[in-house]
Amino acid sequence: MTSEELQEIATTEKEKRTEYPHHICVCTAAGCLSAGSGEVKKALEKEVLESGMKHECHVKGVGCMGLCSAGPLITVDNTMYRDVKPEDSTDIVRSLEDGKPVKRLRCDTSAPFFTRQTKVVLENSGIIDPERIEDYIAEGGYSALLSVVTEKRPGEVLEQVIKSGLRGRGGAGYPTGLKWSTVAKAQNSGQKYVICNADEGDPGAFMDRAVLESDPHRVLEGMAIAAYAVGANRGYIYVRAEYPLAVKHLRTAIRQAERLELLGNDVAGTHFSFKVEVRLGAGAFVCGEETALINSVEGKRGTPRPRPPYPAQEGLWGHPTLINNVETFANIAPILRNGGEWFAKIGTAKSKGTKVFALAGRINNTGLIEVPMGIPLREIIFEIGGGIPGGRGFKAVQTGGPSGGCIPADHLDLPVDYESLAKVGSIMGSGGMIVTDEGSCMVDVAKFFIEFCKSESCGKCVPCRVGTTHLYHLLERICAGDSEERDLATLEELCDVVRNTSLCGLGQSAPNPIMSTLHYFRDEYQAHVVEKRCPAGVCHFAEQEVKA
Amino acid sequence: MRRNGFQGHALIEALHSVQEAFGYLEPEGLRFVAQSLRVPLSQVYGAATFYHFFTMKPPGRHACVVCTGTACYINGAPGLLAAMEAKYGIKPGETTPDGELSLLTARCVGSCSIAPVAVLEKDVIGKLNPAELVARVGKWVGQ
Numbered sequence: 001m002t003s004e005e006l007q008e009i010a011t012t013e014k015e016k017r018t019e020y021p022h023h024i025c026v027c028t029a030a031g032c033l034s035a036g037s038g039e040v041k042k043a044l045e046k047e048v049l050e051s052g053m054k055h056e057c058h059v060k061g062v063g064c065m066g067l068c069s070a071g072p073l074i075t076v077d078n079t080m081y082r083d084v085k086p087e088d089s090t091d092i093v094r095s096l097e098d099g100k101p102v103k104r105l106r107c108d109t110s111a112p113f114f115t116r117q118t119k120v121v122l123e124n125s126g127i128i129d130p131e132r133i134e135d136y137i138a139e140g141g142y143s144a145l146l147s148v149v150t151e152k153r154p155g156e157v158l159e160q161v162i163k164s165g166l167r168g169r170g171g172a173g174y175p176t177g178l179k180w181s182t183v184a185k186a187q188n189s190g191q192k193y194v195i196c197n198a199d200e201g202d203p204g205a206f207m208d209r210a211v212l213e214s215d216p217h218r219v220l221e222g223m224a225i226a227a228y229a230v231g232a233n234r235g236y237i238y239v240r241a242e243y244p245l246a247v248k249h250l251r252t253a254i255r256q257a258e259r260l261e262l263l264g265n266d267v268a269g270t271h272f273s274f275k276v277e278v279r280l281g282a283g284a285f286v287c288g289e290e291t292a293l294i295n296s297v298e299g300k301r302g303t304p305r306p307r308p309p310y311p312a313q314e315g316l317w318g319h320p321t322l323i324n325n326v327e328t329f330a331n332i333a334p335i336l337r338n339g340g341e342w343f344a345k346i347g348t349a350k351s352k353g354t355k356v357f358a359l360a361g362r363i364n365n366t367g368l369i370e371v372p373m374g375i376p377l378r379e380i381i382f383e384i385g386g387g388i389p390g391g392r393g394f395k396a397v398q399t400g401g402p403s404g405g406c407i408p409a410d411h412l413d414l415p416v417d418y419e420s421l422a423k424v425g426s427i428m429g430s431g432g433m434i435v436t437d438e439g440s441c442m443v444d445v446a447k448f449f450i451e452f453c454k455s456e457s458c459g460k461c462v463p464c465r466v467g468t469t470h471l472y473h474l475l476e477r478i479c480a481g482d483s484e485e486r487d488l489a490t491l492e493e494l495c496d497v498v499r500n501t502s503l504c505g506l507g508q509s510a511p512n513p514i515m516s517t518l519h520y521f522r523d524e525y526q527a528h529v530v531e532k533r534c535p536a537g538v539c540h541f542a543e544q545e546v547k548a
Numbered sequence: 549m550r551r552n553g554f555q556g557h558a559l560i561e562a563l564h565s566v567q568e569a570f571g572y573l574e575p576e577g578l579r580f581v582a583q584s585l586r587v588p589l590s591q592v593y594g595a596a597t598f599y600h601f602f603t604m605k606p607p608g609r610h611a612c613v614v615c616t617g618t619a620c621y622i623n624g625a626p627g628l629l630a631a632m633e634a635k636y637g638i639k640p641g642e643t644t645p646d647g648e649l650s651l652l653t654a655r656c657v658g659s660c661s662i663a664p665v666a667v668l669e670k671d672v673i674g675k676l677n678p679a680e681l682v683a684r685v686g687k688w689v690g691q
Binding site: 034068069071204205241285301302360398 | 661
């Protein structure tokens with residue numbers, strides 16, 4: 001494969017597209033699929049065939065379009081339709097003939113949900129067919145990889161990534177360029193690995209799933225560029241077994257890329273080889289922690305190892321290993337295509353680029369969004385997200401999943417970047433954003449997260465294994481109205497111990513949800529402890545039930 | 549089935565295949581995996597019990613998986629579980645005595661936009677309320 005051949009595939013594919021005057025794209029990512037988009041696609045295909053428009057209209061399945069709450073979504077030429085049912089296919093195909101869009105199904109794409117977004121990672125999502133490599137190549141895919149391996153030295157690639165200011169999208173925000181340089185410099189035995197962390201365990205987060213389902217080649221291209229830059233020749237993608245569609249698309253993508261010699265031995269006729277394998281997770285949240293993930297890839301129990309040595313020095317089977325998140329790798333190809341400076345222009349001084357968030361919970365527009373770093377929370381929730389349904393009041397937004405915190409209404413004007421979120425006691429996390437309204441009890445939410453950490457704790461270190469269990473029992477007692485004032489002090493003290501003495505990130509961040517709710521919603525805790533009453537009416541107290 | 553070159557580090561992959569074929573991991577299957585991959589049985593057992601995805605109990609004929617991710621939790625997943633428990637007397641992780649129905653929970657199936665969600669026989673059903681879930685499950689178990 002040379003650049004010319006790649007160009008040729010792109011041109012052929014584009015020509016093939018112009019053969020059809022009409023295009024119907026049906027979202028077949030998991031969100032819309034569970035709303036019935038599979039049947040919609042079949043009905044549309046049948047309708048097109050029956051009305052004799054086989055040569056004029058092309059129906060294809062594409063990735064996520066973002067507004068999952070209105071699924072199934074489809075686009076017909078440039079019009080987007082929402083809540084489409086199989087019965088609507090007749091009207092839709094008829095609209096192609098007379099040129100008048102079906103009004104009742106129209107989804108307004110001039111709404112803030114669509115206009116306020118900046119798409120880098122999701123630029124192809126909802127446009128290309130994730131199961132066809134040609135579609136990705138037609139959008140400029142793999143051109144970055146080819147120019148890198150044929151024209152650039154690894155040092156030049158590193159330079160671009162450092163210049164871009166990209167930071168790890170897995171949550172902690174470690175500078176990607178620095179991580180790559182460490183692995184590139186590490187020299188023992190010669191063998192190095194690249195691992196893509198697609199073990200998206202945060203409940204309420206589905207960004208990585210959407211990227212893998214909608215545009216798997218983008219992640220592979222990013223990994224291959226990373227491998228070239230750090231000098232690795234093998235890679236693993238560690239993906240959750242709970243995402244069967246993402247696994248299927250990834251496996252197809254790897255096969256296609258190998259057939260075109262874009263992965264595998266001697267990429268593009270050079271001496272660079274890179275072989276990728278998919279590794280399935282098996283439902284352990286702790287495996288998102290990099291050392292635990294390495295153990296799991298090796299086929300062991302997913303327990304973390306003490307660091308240092310960091311994986312960049314001694315990782316998989318003791319060799320230097322680069323581990324990045326799906327979204328981080330997805331940013332790589334655009335950075336090398338457009339240059340590091342281009343990327344550094346988006347975002348704030350310390351947090352560059354865009355971030356994909358999964359909006360969920362009590363909010364009107366749930367789904368996937370990509371926004372520039374530094375955007376205020378208020379804009380995300382009330383403009384893009386469309387506010388809280390049912391006229392209820394906003395209470396808090398939870399970011400970072402079980403490792404993050406709850407941000408109350410006072411901080412809604414906070415810009416979304418790594419530092420600002422850390423300042424108010426939360427974290428950026430991988431990108432789950434869950435909105436709660438007045439009907440949610442914050443003590444109950446904290447209990448939910450600590451229950452999660454308790455059962456996901458791998459049990460290797462005592463502070464996390466025993467600490468989270470005790471935290472859970474304390475909160476359980478508070479929620480049951482069986483607590484005293486001094487329990488709150490114990491709670492705070494225990495949070496501090498767990499945070500400072502746990503071995504890995506899971507334990508160190510497990511108390512975050514409690515500490516942030518205790519800080520911002522202390523009155524709710526007080527009401528539970530002193531007045532034995534739940535302001536939101538979620539918790540049931542034993543005494544009250546007896547009285548009733 | 550095990551074309552990963554019988555490499556020891558493909559243990560989790562092998563366990564996935566066994567569970568897919570038999571529905572659960574029985575001691576015999578574990579012993580077979582350990583022998584074929586030349587991995588100590590203790591390590592196989594360790595991995596099988598560590599990961600939530602693997603089960604060593606035979607599943608019921610039908611499976612109802614209720615998602616208990618954050619979005620589903622806030623939007624009413626506890627109500628779904630309570631309704632199932634009230635109707636069939638099984639808690640999450642249990643199977644009815646006649647082996648017809650298993651109630652399971654998932655950490656998050658990633659369909660948070662249509663919460664609360666349950667997975668019934670591999671179909672993801674969203675925006676559920678307790679009565680609807682019980683009615684849907686009743687359709688299998690009723691006959």
